Amino acid sequence: MALRHAVLAALLDGEFSGYQLAKGFDIGVANFWHALPQQLYAELSRLEGEGLVAGREVVQEGRPNKRMFHVTEAGLAELERFAATPAKPSFIRDDLLVKVQAVDGIDPAPVIAQLQERAAVAEAKAEVLGKLLVRLRGEADEGEFLRTGRRIGPYLTCRRGLAFERETYDWCLRTAEILRQRVVTVRSGE
Amino acid sequence: MALRHAVLAALLDGEFSGYQLAKGFDIGVANFWHALPQQLYAELSRLEGEGLVAGREVVQEGRPNKRMFHVTEAGLAELERFAATPAKPSFIRDDLLVKVQAVDGIDPAPVIAQLQERAAVAEAKAEVLGKLLVRLRGEADEGEFLRTGRRIGPYLTCRRGLAFERETYDWCLRTAEILRQRVVTVRSGE
């Protein structure tokens, strides 16, 4: 059950509402823990019930009120406890890889198309993450920031996400190219 | 529901029992779709019920009988259909990244230890995948194999897995080093 911890980690950056998390999750924490809005709302309620986060109602005009949450002492202690328990091994879990695995038995055309599309998505995501990196370190150069910055967690995970997206981009394009070449080869009666 | 398709894709390589899949899943398809033995057995039964795979009982001596499964025509058609439906975006989902994200608020020592451990796991996995790559392409050089081999799906996904593990390895070591340096910096009263 790491969604709760992902939420706690995200709330280390300040006060957020469920709605804000649901938006921001896509660029920040969502690089390594994706969740739907409904899950976030539910998790925040549960965390509040357990006293790991505290919420306050913010009355707004011209738009619905919202609840802003922050981590409590108990929440921080829970994060601490979580960080000290052994991590589970991670793995990629991806539809598209399943399709590529099966590509020898089926029509490669839709797989090629999806690889192309995925490459574009990965490129766009890489750009967003690259910009986020710049924003996170501010003025300082990277080495300096990593040595002395006081909030480097998001920076470090963002670097991982960026490397992943770049890797995805490269692999998708190379794989698509290989499959395209084979279609040509087979057609020319190799 | 891509587990079923991962199983179908795995069965493209021949006939396997649930037990064999449960073992082999760790090195082949499991690079992008992890599953516990129980899930595989259950999925195979379901697939058999739907006629997407067919099983036959193999009587053995000195050990329990087993059921060997292969993909049927209908199963292949299902894979074809699956490959043609748009892929969902993928993302990393990883405990350890959550911990790194939170590292500014907690004790970094256990996080550093887990990064080190994860690097070792990734290195070992990368080596296994590297060997698998060599085994899959056999005598041929890579370019030749990719152009003319008749079963390249597993090779292509294996390359992705290898790149991922290498990336994980690098990131873990670099991140651990950065965190270690900071501990020193803080201690020396920066």
Place this chain on the structure above:
DNA sequence: TCAGAGTACTCATTTTGTTGAGTATGCAAT
């Protein structure tokens, strides 16, 4: 003025994934 998009959520259900405990047999080492 009315459709559409944005803010801010809730509730219910289903689908997946995980955990834990069994069953049964044979082989090899202690």
Place this chain on the structure above:
DNA sequence: ATTGCATACTCAACAAAATGAGTACTCTGA
């Protein structure tokens, strides 16, 4: 002789994640 490991599975219960369908109000543009 008995422990422990490998083969080959099954069943039940639970936790987590994904899906779908709302609610309600406001602002903006056609």
